[in-house]
Amino acid sequence: MKMYYDSDADMSLLRDKTFAVIGYGSQGHAHAQNLRDSGCKVVVGQRPGGENYELAKQHGFEPMSAAEAAKVADVIIILLPDQVQGEVYKNDIAPNLQPGNVLLFAHGFNIHYGQIRPPKDVDVVMVAPKGPGHLVRRVYTEGAGVPCLFAVYQDSTGSARDFALAYAKGIGGTRSGVLETSFREETETDLFGEQAVLCGGLTKLVQSGFETLVEAGYQPEIAYFECLHEMKLIVDLIYEGGMANMRHSISDTAEYGDFTRGPRIVTDETKAEMKRCLEEIQDGRFAREFILENQAGQASLFAMRARSAEHPIETVGARLRDMMSWLKK
Numbered sequence: 001m002k003m004y005y006d007s008d009a010d011m012s013l014l015r016d017k018t019f020a021v022i023g024y025g026s027q028g029h030a031h032a033q034n035l036r037d038s039g040c041k042v043v044v045g046q047r048p049g050g051e052n053y054e055l056a057k058q059h060g061f062e063p064m065s066a067a068e069a070a071k072v073a074d075v076i077i078i079l080l081p082d083q084v085q086g087e088v089y090k091n092d093i094a095p096n097l098q099p100g101n102v103l104l105f106a107h108g109f110n111i112h113y114g115q116i117r118p119p120k121d122v123d124v125v126m127v128a129p130k131g132p133g134h135l136v137r138r139v140y141t142e143g144a145g146v147p148c149l150f151a152v153y154q155d156s157t158g159s160a161r162d163f164a165l166a167y168a169k170g171i172g173g174t175r176s177g178v179l180e181t182s183f184r185e186e187t188e189t190d191l192f193g194e195q196a197v198l199c200g201g202l203t204k205l206v207q208s209g210f211e212t213l214v215e216a217g218y219q220p221e222i223a224y225f226e227c228l229h230e231m232k233l234i235v236d237l238i239y240e241g242g243m244a245n246m247r248h249s250i251s252d253t254a255e256y257g258d259f260t261r262g263p264r265i266v267t268d269e270t271k272a273e274m275k276r277c278l279e280e281i282q283d284g285r286f287a288r289e290f291i292l293e294n295q296a297g298q299a300s301l302f303a304m305r306a307r308s309a310e311h312p313i314e315t316v317g318a319r320l321r322d323m324m325s326w327l328k329k
């Protein structure tokens with residue numbers, strides 16, 4: 001697989017273009033400021049009334065409506081929550097698109113699952129930083145960049161791919177390297193990762209371990225430290241140097257337990273279920289379920305949030321974290 005760096009990207013492709021960053025949230029604030037610092041002309045489409053509107057003003061932008069921003073721009077970067085993008089696109093962006101414009105996404109969901117269906121005469125590309133927006137901004141100001149994926153869905157101008165690479169350079173991505181993917185690959189792997197491993201798999205693993213200890217009569221505070229708090233220390237070691245680096249740091253006792261007990265916790269049955277989750281992503285069942293959930297006003301999401309907030313791991317954790325003066329409140 002080829003990595004692309006600064007020297008592979010031509011920022012002159014960004015010159016003479018007006019960029020409309022729609023949404024000044026996590027990704028939006030980072031893309032808008034990084035692009036501006038890279039010499040691009042940037043306008044911000046952000047609805048009034050909230051913190052993000054004030055933040056955009058504090059950062060020296062004059063936020064306008066999504067429709068106004070789309071109208072004056074050549075490049076429209078849609079950085080709204082996935083479930084909001086379809087409506088805003090239909091009402092505010094589509095009526096203001098012109099042939100040769102570029103639509104840019106940081107995640108492929110709405111294009112891949114057909115919630116946004118752009119006309120044939122615009123370019124549709126993705127530049128997806130592999131990190132949260134606040135890191136994308138901070139790392140850029142330090143002279144480095146967060147790695148990105150880029151992809152082309154539709155190339156009407158003939159320069160969509162080069163443009164996406166130039167954009168990745170504009171937000172700092174090529175400083176550390178960017179990889180090429182497709183909308184399908186990015187969307188499906190992103191959903192799978194968050195469901196099976198990063199969010200769904202991890203939270204259920206931590207919670208089950210905590211419950212097992214508490215149900216066996218151990219103090220919940222001790223269970224919290226063992227099953228949740230220490231997770232970060234382990235993950236940091238894996239992040240910095242892979243599994244072997246982590247196993248090098250832990251005791252032989254821990255390492256032996258890891259090799260012999262781990263496969264009894266995450267079993268072939270778990271992997272078979274992972275495959276079923278992946279199939280539901282690939283055939284659109286998950287997307288359909290989530291789209292309908294949003295049409296129902298997120299009824300299930302609200303209920304599940306409320307229920308998990310009451311779990312003892314959260315109440316015990318809140319008390320313990322209050323004692324940890326080094327944690328950001």
Ligand code: NDP
Nearest residue numbers: 023024025026027050052079080081084106107131132133
């Ligand atoms: P955020 O949730 O941080 O974005 C919120 C922005 O959308 C705010 O400007 C908010 O305005 C606006 N907004 C929310 N609802 C509406 C609405 N109904 N009408 C108009 N504006 C609205 O999004 P992210 O930055 O997290 O995500 C943006 C895109 O980037 C997504 O496609 C996501 O998948 C992708 N992405 C996100 C990453 C991340 O780490 N967060 C990483 C990589 C990609 P207000 O303040 O007024 O509510």
Ligand code: MG
Nearest residue numbers: 107190191194
């Ligand atoms: Mg995701």
Ligand code: MG
Nearest residue numbers: 226230251254
């Ligand atoms: Mg131990």
